[in-house]
Amino acid sequence: xxxxxxxxxxxxxxxxxxxxxxxxxxxxxxxxxxxxxxxxxxxxxxxxxxxxxxxxxxxxxxxxxxxxxxxxxxxxxxxxxxxxxxxxxxxxxxxxxxxxxxxxxxxxxxxxxxxxxxxxxxxxxxxxxxxxxxxxxxxxxxxxxxxxxxxxxxxxxxxxxxxxxxxxxxxxxxxxxxxxxxxxxxxxxxxxxxxxxxxxxxxxxxxxxxxxxxxxxxxxxxxxxxxxxxxxxxxxxxxxxxxxxxxxxxxxxxxxxxxxx
Amino acid sequence: xxxxxxxxxxxxxxxxxxxxxxxxxxxxxxxxxxxxxxxxxxxxxxxxxxxxxxxxxxxxxxxxxxxxxxxxxxxxxxxxxxxxxxxxxxxxxxxxxxxxxxxxxxxxxxxxxxxxxxxxxxxxxxxxxxxxxxxxxxxxxxxxxxxxxxxxxxxxxxxxxxxxxxxxxxxxxxxxxxxxxxxxxxxxxxxxxxxxxxxxxxxxxxxxxx
Amino acid sequence: xxxxxxxxxxxxxxxxxxxxxxxxxxxxxxxxxxxxxxxxxxxxxxxxxxxxxxxxxxxxxxxxxxxxxxxxxxxxxxxxxxxxxxxxxxxxxxxxxxxxxxxxxxxxxxxxxxxxxxxxxxxxxxxxxxxxxxxxxxxxxxxxxxxxxxxxxxxxxxxxxxxxxxxxxxxxxxxxxxxxxxxxxxxxxxxxxxxxxxxxxxxxxxxxxxxxxxxxxxxxxxxxxxxxxxxxxxxxxxxxxxxxxxxxxxxxxxxxxxxxxxxxxxxxxxxxxxxxxxxxxxxxxxx
Numbered sequence: 001x002x003x004x005x006x007x008x009x010x011x012x013x014x015x016x017x018x019x020x021x022x023x024x025x026x027x028x029x030x031x032x033x034x035x036x037x038x039x040x041x042x043x044x045x046x047x048x049x050x051x052x053x054x055x056x057x058x059x060x061x062x063x064x065x066x067x068x069x070x071x072x073x074x075x076x077x078x079x080x081x082x083x084x085x086x087x088x089x090x091x092x093x094x095x096x097x098x099x100x101x102x103x104x105x106x107x108x109x110x111x112x113x114x115x116x117x118x119x120x121x122x123x124x125x126x127x128x129x130x131x132x133x134x135x136x137x138x139x140x141x142x143x144x145x146x147x148x149x150x151x152x153x154x155x156x157x158x159x160x161x162x163x164x165x166x167x168x169x170x171x172x173x174x175x176x177x178x179x180x181x182x183x184x185x186x187x188x189x190x191x192x193x194x195x196x197x198x199x200x201x202x203x204x205x206x207x208x209x210x211x212x213x214x215x216x217x218x219x220x221x222x223x224x225x226x227x228x229x230x231x232x233x234x235x236x237x238x239x240x241x242x243x244x245x246x247x248x249x250x251x252x253x254x255x256x257x258x259x260x261x
Numbered sequence: 262x263x264x265x266x267x268x269x270x271x272x273x274x275x276x277x278x279x280x281x282x283x284x285x286x287x288x289x290x291x292x293x294x295x296x297x298x299x300x301x302x303x304x305x306x307x308x309x310x311x312x313x314x315x316x317x318x319x320x321x322x323x324x325x326x327x328x329x330x331x332x333x334x335x336x337x338x339x340x341x342x343x344x345x346x347x348x349x350x351x352x353x354x355x356x357x358x359x360x361x362x363x364x365x366x367x368x369x370x371x372x373x374x375x376x377x378x379x380x381x382x383x384x385x386x387x388x389x390x391x392x393x394x395x396x397x398x399x400x401x402x403x404x405x406x407x408x409x410x411x412x413x414x415x416x417x418x419x420x421x422x423x424x425x426x427x428x429x430x431x432x433x434x435x436x437x438x439x440x441x442x443x444x445x446x447x448x449x450x451x452x453x454x455x456x457x458x459x460x461x462x463x464x465x466x467x468x469x470x471x
Numbered sequence: 472x473x474x475x476x477x478x479x480x481x482x483x484x485x486x487x488x489x490x491x492x493x494x495x496x497x498x499x500x501x502x503x504x505x506x507x508x509x510x511x512x513x514x515x516x517x518x519x520x521x522x523x524x525x526x527x528x529x530x531x532x533x534x535x536x537x538x539x540x541x542x543x544x545x546x547x548x549x550x551x552x553x554x555x556x557x558x559x560x561x562x563x564x565x566x567x568x569x570x571x572x573x574x575x576x577x578x579x580x581x582x583x584x585x586x587x588x589x590x591x592x593x594x595x596x597x598x599x600x601x602x603x604x605x606x607x608x609x610x611x612x613x614x615x616x617x618x619x620x621x622x623x624x625x626x627x628x629x630x631x632x633x634x635x636x637x638x639x640x641x642x643x644x645x646x647x648x649x650x651x652x653x654x655x656x657x658x659x660x661x662x663x664x665x666x667x668x669x670x671x672x673x674x675x676x677x678x679x680x681x682x683x684x685x686x687x688x689x690x691x692x693x694x695x696x697x698x699x700x701x702x703x704x705x706x707x708x709x710x711x712x713x714x715x716x717x718x719x720x721x722x723x724x725x726x727x728x729x730x731x732x733x734x735x736x737x738x739x740x741x742x743x744x745x746x747x748x749x750x751x752x753x754x755x756x757x758x
Contacts, residue, residue, distance in 0.1 A: 070315065139303070232680065437691055
C-alpha cells in the first residue's frame with residue numbers, strides 16, 4: 001500500500017513509459033483512435049438534426065473525461081508541487097537534491113482556507129467558505145484596483161484623447177482628424193448611452209443614439225468575425241473527417257471523378 | 262459564532278483589500294514579499310476552488326443516479342468516464358503517449374471541437390431567418406457585419422480590394438470606437454465594484470452558504 | 472367561406488427548411504477542400520507587425536507564448552500557435568510557454584512533438600520551457616511577475632524548472648523581450664493589466680475571430696502591437712513565414728461559406744422587404 005502511494009506520488013513509471021508510448025502512438029492505436037474520434041464527431045454533429053441519444057451519450061462522456069483530465073492536471077501541476085511537497089518534502093522524488101522542494105509549513109493556511117470551500121458540499125457548513133471568499137476576493141480586489149486604473153482605464157482614456165491631430169495641413173491629416181473624431185465622439189457617446197443615471201432625452205438622448213449606432217457597428221463587426229470563427233471550426237472537423245478518417249487518397253480519387261478525367 | 266458568520270468575512274475583505282491596495286504604493290522589499298506571498302497563497306485557494314467545481318459536477322450526477330432520475334444512465338456514463346480517466350491519469354500522467362493523453366487526443370478533442378463546430382450551422386440558419394434590416398440600427402449592424410464578413414476573407418479581396426480596405430477601416434475606426442466605449446465603461450464599473458467590495462457594500466460574491 | 476391563399480414564392484423561400492441551408496453549408500466547406508482554388512491571401516498590417524517584431528529581435532531574445540485556449544478553438548489557434556513557434560525556432564529565440572486554460576496543455580505538447588520532427592535539436596530546458604498549466608489565471612500572471620519557477624515548480628513533463636538553464640537566465644516576466652498571447656476569451660485582459668503594462672513588455676494578441684474586434688482598442692492604444700485574428704490571421708502568418716499549412720488550405724472553404732452566407736442574407740432581406748411592401752399594399756387595398 002505504501003509502495004503504491006509512493007508510486008502514485010512520485011509517478012515513477014519511467015521503465016514502462018517508453019513501451020506504452022510506442023504502443024499508443026504507432027500501429028493500430030492511432031487508427032482505432034481515428035475511428036473513435038470520427039464516430040464521436042458524428043455523434044456530436046447529429047445534434048444539428050435534433051437532440052438524440054447519440055448526442056447525449058457524447059455530451060456525458062465529454063463531461064466525465066473533461067472533468068477527469070482537469071482533475072489530473074490539478075493533481076500533477078497544483079496539488080503535488082504546491083501543496084503536498086511543500087508540506088512533506090520527503091515525497092518529492094528530487095528530495096535531498098538542489099531540485100527538491102523545500103519545506104513550507106505556511107502553506108497550511110491557504111490549505112485550510114481551501115478546505116473551507118469544499119465544506120460547501122456539507123449541508124449546514126457552507127458558511128465557512130465565506131471566510132475564504134472574503135480573503136480571496138477582498139485581497140484580489142485590492143491588488144486589482146490600482147492596476148485596473150493604471151493599466152486599463154488610463155491608457156484607454158489617454159489613447160482616446162491623444163489621437164486627435166490638432167493641425168490639419170494635408171489630406172492624410174484630414175482623414176486622420178476625421179477618424180480620431182469618430183473615435184472620440186463614438187467612445188464618448190457609448191459611455192453616455194451606458195450612463196443610466198441620466199434621462200436619455202434632449203441633447204443626452206441624441207448623443208446616446210449616436211452611441212447606439214457605434215455599438216451596432218461594433219456588434220456587426222463582431223457578428224462578421226463570429227461567422228468566421230464558427231465556420232473555421234466546421235472546416236477543422238471536415239478536414240479531419242475527409243483527410244484523416246476517410247483518407248487523402250480516397251478523397252483525391254473521389255475528387256478526380258469530377259475533374260472530367 | 263454569529264460574528265464569524267456575518268461580520269468577520271466583511272472585516273477580513275476590508276483588511277485584505279486595504280492592505281493590498283496600499284501595497285501598490287509602497288516600494289519596499291517587505292511590501293513586495295507580502296504581495297508575492299499573497300499570490301502564492303491565492304494559487305492554493307484557487308486550486309481548491311477548482312477542485313470544488315469538479316466535486317460539484319460529480320455530486321450532481323451522483324444525485325441523479327441515486328434518485329434514479331429519468332435518463333440517469335447518461336449520468337452513469339459521466340461517472341464511469343470520469344473514474345477510468347482519473348485512474349489512468351493519476352497512474353500514468355496525462356502527457357501525449359500515455360493512456361489519458363490518448364483519450365484526450367481521440368475522445369476529448371473531437372467532441373469539444375465538434376460541439377462548437379455545430380454552431381456554424383445554427384449561425385448560418387439564424388443569419389437567414391433573423392438578420393433583417395427592420396430599423397436603421399439593425400441596418401447599421403447588418404452592413405457592418407456583411408462588410409467585415411466578406412472583406413476579411415480572400416474572396417472579398419478577390420471581388421474588390423476596396424472591400425477589404427473598407428472592412429479594415431470599419432474595424433480600426435467605428436468598431437474600435439464602439440469597443441473603446443465598452444472598455445471604458447467596463448473599467449469604470451470594475452473600479453466601482455472593487456470599491457464596493459472593499460467597503461463591504463457588495464457582498465453577493467460570498468454566496469449564501471448558510 | 473374565406474379563400475385560403477397559397478403562399479407566394481417569396482413566402483415559401485423565406486420559410487426555407489433549415490436542413491437545406493445546412494446542406495449548402497456542408498457543400499460550401501467540402502467542395503473547396505476537394506478542389507482548391509488558391510484565392511490570393513492579403514497580409515494585413517496587424518499581422519505584419521507581429522512578424523516584423525519577431526523578425527527584428529536579436530538571436531536568443533526571451534519570448535513568452537501564453538496559451539489560453541482549448542480544443543474548442545483549436546482549428547483557429549493551433550495553426551497560429553504552430554506558425555509562431557516555427558518562426559521563433561527559426562530565429563533562434565528562447566521560448567517559455569505557460570498555459571492558463573486547463574484543457575489546453577496537451578495541444579501545446581502535440582505541437583512541440585510535430586515541430587521536433589523538423590527541428591530535432593530544439594531542446595527542452597535550453598531553447599524552450601513548456602511550463603504547462605497552473606490554476607488561478609490572473610493570480611498566476613501576477614505570480615509570474617516574481618518568478619516563473621516558483622509559479623510553475625515543474626514543467627509539463629514533470630522536470631524541476633528552477634534548475635533549467637533557460638529559467639536560470641529568464642525567470643521573471645520583466646525579462647521578456649516580446650510576448651505573443653493566444654486568446655480564446657478574456658484572459659488577454661488580465662495579461663495586459665497585471666503583466667505587460669506594469670512591466671512595460673511589448674505584446675501581440677493571436678485571438679479567435681469571435682474576440683478579435685474587441686482587441687482593436689488595445690491596438691490603437693499601443694497596449695498590443697499586433698493582432699492575428701482567427702483562421703485568416705493564422706493563414707497570413709503561415710504565408711509570412713513561407714510555410715503554408717492548415718490555415719492557408721482552409722481559406723478557400725472559408726471564403727465560399729462567407730460568400731454563401733453573404734448572398735443568403737442579402738436575398739432574404741430583399742425578399743422580406745418586397746413581402747412587407749406587398750402586405751402594406753394589400754392592407755391599404757382592403758381598407
